[in-house]
Amino acid sequence: MGDLQTDQGEALELRFVPVAEFERLRAARVSPVDRVRAFAALARINTLYMIAGAWSGHIGTSFSSLEIMSWLFLNELRDLDKGPAACDIFFSSKGHDAPALYSVLIGLGLLPADKLHELRRLHGLPGHPHVETPFVQANTGSLGMGISKAKGMALANRAAGVERRIFVLTGDGELQEGQLWESLGSAANRGLAEIVAIVDHNKIQSDTWVDAVSRLGDVGAKFAAFGWHVARCDGHDVAALERTLRALDAVRDTPKVVIADTVKGKGVSFMEGPAMKAGDLYGYHSGAPGEEPYTRGLGELLSAAEDLFERLGLGPLATETRLRNPRREPRQTDNLIAAYERALVAQGERNPRLLALDADLIKDCGLIPFSKRFPDRFIECGI
Numbered sequence: 001m002g003d004l005q006t007d008q009g010e011a012l013e014l015r016f017v018p019v020a021e022f023e024r025l026r027a028a029r030v031s032p033v034d035r036v037r038a039f040a041a042l043a044r045i046n047t048l049y050m051i052a053g054a055w056s057g058h059i060g061t062s063f064s065s066l067e068i069m070s071w072l073f074l075n076e077l078r079d080l081d082k083g084p085a086a087c088d089i090f091f092s093s094k095g096h097d098a099p100a101l102y103s104v105l106i107g108l109g110l111l112p113a114d115k116l117h118e119l120r121r122l123h124g125l126p127g128h129p130h131v132e133t134p135f136v137q138a139n140t141g142s143l144g145m146g147i148s149k150a151k152g153m154a155l156a157n158r159a160a161g162v163e164r165r166i167f168v169l170t171g172d173g174e175l176q177e178g179q180l181w182e183s184l185g186s187a188a189n190r191g192l193a194e195i196v197a198i199v200d201h202n203k204i205q206s207d208t209w210v211d212a213v214s215r216l217g218d219v220g221a222k223f224a225a226f227g228w229h230v231a232r233c234d235g236h237d238v239a240a241l242e243r244t245l246r247a248l249d250a251v252r253d254t255p256k257v258v259i260a261d262t263v264k265g266k267g268v269s270f271m272e273g274p275a276m277k278a279g280d281l282y283g284y285h286s287g288a289p290g291e292e293p294y295t296r297g298l299g300e301l302l303s304a305a306e307d308l309f310e311r312l313g314l315g316p317l318a319t320e321t322r323l324r325n326p327r328r329e330p331r332q333t334d335n336l337i338a339a340y341e342r343a344l345v346a347q348g349e350r351n352p353r354l355l356a357l358d359a360d361l362i363k364d365c366g367l368i369p370f371s372k373r374f375p376d377r378f379i380e381c382g383i
Contacts, residue, residue, distance in 0.1 A: 011323065011324075012052070012291050012294065012323070012324045013321050013322075013323055013324075014049050014052050014053055014294075014321065014322055014323070014324050015045070015049065015298055015302070015319050015320070015321050016045065016046050016049040016116060016319065016320055016321075016322070017042045017045050017046055017107075017305075017317070017318075017319055017320075018113070018318065018319070018320050019106065019107065019109065019113045020318070021042060021317060021318055021319075022039065022042060022107035022108070022109075023109070024314065025038055025039060025042070025309075025312075025314065026039075026074075026108075028312060028313075028314055030312050032074070032075055032242070033238045033239050033242060034308075034312055035074065036067065036070045036071050036074055036075070036238045037067075037238050037308060038305065038308040038309065038312060038314075039070045039074060039104075039107060040066040040067045040069075040070040040238075041267075041301070041304050041305040041308050042107060042305055042317075043066050043069075043070060043100065043103040043104050043107055044063060044066055044103075044267045044301050044305075045298070045301045045302065045305060045319070046103040046106070046107070046116060047059070047062050047063065047066070047099045047100050047102075047103045048268075048289075048294070048297060048298060048301060049116070050099045050102065050103065050116060050117075050119040050125075051099055051119070051288055051289075052288050052289060052294050052324060053117060053119065053322070053324055053325060054119040054120040054121070054127075054288065055288045055324075055325075055327050056120050056127065056286070056287065056288055057098075057099050057119060057120070057127065057286070057287075057288065058096035058097065058098075058099065058285060058286050059265060059268075059271060059284045059285075059289070060202070060204065060264040060265040060271065060273070060282060060284045060285050061094060061096045061097045061100075061171065061200070061202070061264060061285070062096070062097045062098075062099045062100035063100070063264070063265050063266045063267050063268070063271070064097075064200055064202040064235070064262040064263060064264045064265070064266050065092070065097045065100050065169060065200050065235075065262070066100050066103075066104070066266075066267075067235060067236050067237075067238055067241065068169065068198055068200065068235055068241065068260055068262075069090075069097075069100055069101060069104050069169075070104055070238075071238060071241050071242065071245075072090055072167055073090070073104050073105075073108060074108075075242070076088070076165075076167065076245060077089075077090055077165075077167070078165070080108070080110065080135075083134075084134055084135045084136075084137065086164075087135075087164070088164050088165040088166070088167070089137045089150075089153060089164055089165070089166040089167065090135075090137065090166075090167045090168075090169070091129065091136065091137040091138040091146070091149070091167075091168060091169070092129060092140070092146075092168075092169040093138075093140065093143065093144070093145065093146020093147070093149075093168055093169060093170045093171070093174060094140070094143065094146075094169065094170060094171035094174055094200065095128050095129050095139075095140025095143075096128070096140075096171075096285075096286075097169070097200075098125070098126070098127065098128055098129050099119060101129065101136070102115065102116075102119065102125050102133075103116070105134075105135055110134065110135050111125075111133070111134060111135070117322065128140050137153075142177075142179075143171070143173075143174045143177050143383055144174055144176075144177025144178070144179040144180040144383070145177075145179060145180075146168045146169075146170050146174075146180075146197075147168060147170070147180060147183040147184065147187065147195070147197055148179060148183040149168070150166045150168045150187075150192075150195045150197070151183060151186065151187050151190075151192060151195070153166055154166055154187075154192045154194050154195055155190075155192075157194070163194070164194065165194050165195075165196065166194055166195050166196070167196050167197075167198065168195065168196075168197050168198070169197075169198050169200055170197060170198070170199050170200065171199075171200050171202075171205065172199055172200065172201045172202065172203065172205065172210050172216060172219070173204075173205025173206065173210050173213070173360065173382070173383050174205075174383060175199070175216055175219065176205075176213070176214050176216075176360075176382040176383045177383055181222070181226070184223065184226035184227070184228060184255075185226050185227065187228070187255045188226055188227025188228055188254055188255060189227070191253050191254060192254075192255045193251060193252050193253055193254055193255060193256070195255040195256070196245075196248065196255070196256045196257070196258065197228075197255070197256070197257040197258070198235075198257070198258045198260055199219065199257065199258070199259050199260060200235065200260060200262050201219070201235070201259050201260055201261050201262060202262040202263055202264040202266075202273060203264070203273060204264040204273045204276075204282050204285075205360055205382075205383065206282075206285050206286075206360050206361070206363075207281040207282045207283075207285045207362075207363050208281055208282060208362070212380075213360060213380050213382045213383075214380075214381075214382035219259055220232060220257075220259055223257045227254060228254060228255050228256065228257050229248070229251045229254050229255070229256045229257070230256075230257055230259065231244045231247065231248060231256065231257070231258050231259070232244075232258070232259040232260075232261070233258065233259075233260060233261070234260070234261050234262075235260030235261055235262035236262060236263065236266055241260070244258055245258070264282065264284075264285075265282075265284050267300065267301055267304065268296075268297040268300050268301065269300060270293070270296070270297070271283075271284045271293075271297060281362075281363055281368075302317070302319070305317055337364070337365070337366040338366065340365075340366045341366030341367070341368070341369045341370065342369075344356065344366065344367070344369075344370050345369050345370055345373050348370055348373065348374050348377065349373075354377065355377045355378070355379060356370045356371070356374075356377065356378050356379070357379045357381055358371075358378070358379070358380050358381060359381050359382065359383060360380070360381075360382055360383045362380070
């Protein structure tokens, strides 16, 4: 498992990329593909900065979605300059990738630069997407609802005589939700071709493999069976994203879905899903990294970004630093999860008919000891 932050670490110096460097990149004479690669690399640095500074957030799912978000905002979404009420629509149904979305919006000047320092702070940026934030087009709410929301937006726009494309990003664990599959048929029957769903297929839901919870099977075939046009690509290969989305331009009579194969924690070697040891839980789903993994991860991200800037002829990458806000701890804490997991195991030993059912929250709900002690009496239901 990853080394999540548990100590005070008040003196930790955090590093971020100022907006001026994003502006310099956007003004450079480089190809759209190269610009997005470098933009996503800068946004990863700032996403890590925001989460470390907030002492909270979701690194893995933010990193897996950054090439997708960067391409959409730099090349697909029309009329961004007219504001969120008039431009094409993007929102994330999975929602835990909010820090990635904020870093993209700040890099584009669509959110104030000082918001970079205000993740999960009062009057700052909320930890989960909220519509009071400019260009956040939908709250996350319960998982599985994104395509239903996109359908409502599409029908409202049609009734108003407004042409707006809608891109909705879902997680692959989210595909366990029944509502998502119920939403597909009528979207195809109504020919809602303005909807493009993108599955961030990083293969890990919260802290374990999707296949270990509830194997999805052939996701593309399932979408196709409901009448959706299906495409698939590497979600970190920007050139492949471009080719895939351009091919979808010709599909004008049915909604589309892109299965984007991604890596949870992409960009930091030891945070990436494939680095997880067999039997471990994924350690970078939620929470801030400790001082050592932050420093090591930042080093990898800076090296990648600096290399891209050099190859694009942009010279050295300028960064700035800020000390992390102190973490205020209560004088006394009682760990409810630890007490609950001990009590549950004790009850299981006394009552052989006791079962535990989990909804993809085995760590957060203190069910790991019970699942190991009574594997035949533990049932993972998925999201």
